[in-house]
Amino acid sequence: TFTVGIDSGSTTTKGVLLQGETIVRRFLCPTSFRPAASIVEAWETLRAGLEEKPFLTLTGYGRQLVDFADKQVTEISCHGLGARLLLAQTRTVIDIGGQDSKVIALDEQGNLADFLMNDKCAAGTGRFLDVISRTLGTQVEHLDTITDGVEPHPLTSMCTVFAESEVISLRSAGIAPEAILAGVINAMARRSAHFISRLSTQGPLLFTGGVSHCATFRRMLAGHLKSDVFTHDDAQYAGALGAALIGQRQRKR
Amino acid sequence: TFTVGIDSGSTTTKGVLLQGETIVRRFLCPTSFRPAASIVEAWETLRAGLEEKPFLTLTGYGRQLVDFADKQVTEISCHGLGARLLLAQTRTVIDIGGQDSKVIALDEQGNLADFLMNDKCAAGTGRFLDVISRTLGTQVEHLDTITDGVEPHPLTSMCTVFAESEVISLRSAGIAPEAILAGVINAMARRSAHFISRLSTQGPLLFTGGVSHCATFRRMLAGHLKSDVFTHDDAQYAGALGAALIGQRQRKR
Numbered sequence: 356t357f358t359v360g361i362d363s364g365s366t367t368t369k370g371v372l373l374q375g376e377t378i379v380r381r382f383l384c385p386t387s388f389r390p391a392a393s394i395v396e397a398w399e400t401l402r403a404g405l406e407e408k409p410f411l412t413l414t415g416y417g418r419q420l421v422d423f424a425d426k427q428v429t430e431i432s433c434h435g436l437g438a439r440l441l442l443a444q445t446r447t448v449i450d451i452g453g454q455d456s457k458v459i460a461l462d463e464q465g466n467l468a469d470f471l472m473n474d475k476c477a478a479g480t481g482r483f484l485d486v487i488s489r490t491l492g493t494q495v496e497h498l499d500t501i502t503d504g505v506e507p508h509p510l511t512s513m514c515t516v517f518a519e520s521e522v523i524s525l526r527s528a529g530i531a532p533e534a535i536l537a538g539v540i541n542a543m544a545r546r547s548a549h550f551i552s553r554l555s556t557q558g559p560l561l562f563t564g565g566v567s568h569c570a571t572f573r574r575m576l577a578g579h580l581k582s583d584v585f586t587h588d589d590a591q592y593a594g595a596l597g598a599a600l601i602g603q604r605q606r607k608r
Numbered sequence: 609t610f611t612v613g614i615d616s617g618s619t620t621t622k623g624v625l626l627q628g629e630t631i632v633r634r635f636l637c638p639t640s641f642r643p644a645a646s647i648v649e650a651w652e653t654l655r656a657g658l659e660e661k662p663f664l665t666l667t668g669y670g671r672q673l674v675d676f677a678d679k680q681v682t683e684i685s686c687h688g689l690g691a692r693l694l695l696a697q698t699r700t701v702i703d704i705g706g707q708d709s710k711v712i713a714l715d716e717q718g719n720l721a722d723f724l725m726n727d728k729c730a731a732g733t734g735r736f737l738d739v740i741s742r743t744l745g746t747q748v749e750h751l752d753t754i755t756d757g758v759e760p761h762p763l764t765s766m767c768t769v770f771a772e773s774e775v776i777s778l779r780s781a782g783i784a785p786e787a788i789l790a791g792v793i794n795a796m797a798r799r800s801a802h803f804i805s806r807l808s809t810q811g812p813l814l815f816t817g818g819v820s821h822c823a824t825f826r827r828m829l830a831g832h833l834k835s836d837v838f839t840h841d842d843a844q845y846a847g848a849l850g851a852a853l854i855g856q857r858q859r860k861r
């Protein structure tokens with residue numbers, strides 16, 4: 356039997372069609388200013404051609420925006436569950452998305468032990484990398500290629516707005532853009548490590564959310580945490596996956 | 609005898625030529641990316657034509673950047689002193705500049721009792737108003753005219769970056785720009801009141817720094833603080849004034 360999980364995030368909407376513990380289909384689109392329409396699009400795409408209507412679980416910021424879901428669940432529960440499916444022994448989930456970041460501590464059985472969330476300050480989220488990348492005329496997708504093997508130039512400001520000005524002034528002082536970008540990623544990784552260390556966490560650590568795709572960030576984060584940081588190709592779907600899993604469990608009962 | 613005080617702020621450089629307790633000349637220019645050059649310009653302008661070289665006291669972020677000053681003093685001491693000259697009974701100084709904000713508590717004699725400072729987050733500073741004004745195609749100077757008598761539209765985000773996105777989405781939802789701007793000022797005034805209340809303060813409160821020129825902000829701040837908020841035409845010079853006063857005292861000894 357099939358279930359669908361959709362994670363309506365403020366930056367991207369993610370969805371999966373799950374059969375047992377296997378992801379059969381994936382869906383991802385920018386949420387932009389139409390979260391409800393993105394959920395509808397995800398739902399239509401994921402269930403297309405199925406004879407029976409799959410059980411639908413919604414999670415994420417926009418989960419209350421449509422009325423056709425079978426269930427709505429908070430992100431924290433979904434991310435924990437999804438992470439354990441991606442890496443069975445996960446004890447800590449670090450999720451950094453476009454507009455928020457969270458750390459979730461799980462016990463040995465995978466139950467929620469504690470969590471921390473930031474959705475108030477852009478500096479600890481993907482938005483920070485996004486703003487600075489654009490300021491330097493590039494895109495987040497190119498950060499790994501640009502910063503590969505580059506020595507980071509130190510960055511003083513942690514606020515996105517002040518960092519943007521600092522970056523402009525470093526550029527006009529002749530600092531190479533790749534060194535600035537490496538410095539920006541390093542500054543954010545240091546800040547994230549600090550945020551994570553506010554929770555008493557254990558390994559293995561699974562890094563999820565959009566920012567987990569940036570290998571330079573991951574490497575620097577691991578350096579600051581002095582710990583391995585694992586990720587997974589499907590890391591951005593962890594929330595959606597957890598939501599779909601909840602549907603599987605519900606159907607079994 | 610004349611003394612000069614220059615306050616090298618991160619956004620503007622302010623200076624005064626003081627004779628006794630009277631401001632004889634004022635100087636103000638944007639600091640942009642040339643803080644040292646701005647100090648030199650202030651110094652040359654303020655001392656121009658004087659027979660004797662006046663005693664020069666520097667304060668503000670850039671106070672260490674040049675080597676021709678007679679004295680360098682931290683902003684906090686200067687702001688307290690300057691504020692007392694502008695309003696003799698001042699017990700609390702609220703200074704909101706382009707890139708920082710501070711609250712200074714003074715005892716009855718005008719001595720420093722306590723202070724709080726924020727220069728890490730753009731949201732509590734003039735930069736916030738600046739960014740949002742530009743997003744809506746206007747300038748901080750026009751905020752009072754635009755928002756006069758306008759009912760503020762509620763704003764959810766406090767982060768400058770997230771507020772910018774929210775403002776764009778409110779605009780595209782058809783909310784009038786003047787209502788959004790009034791809402792933005794109100795949100796920042798509420799946040800400032802909250803910041804101020806972290807210190808146990810007493811009246812009279814003198815509001816200084818660039819943002820003190822915004823009457824709408826001042827009115828809303830007074831509302832949130834449930835207290836009178838005074839200001840002065842020379843409020844932006846409070847730091848420079850305090851620096852020049854320190855020079856006067858030094859010369860008297």
Ligand code: SF4
Pocket residue numbers: 475476477478513514515516517728729730731766767768769770
């Ligand atoms: S203005 Fe800067 S420091 Fe403040 S909340 Fe936003 S990104 Fe964070």
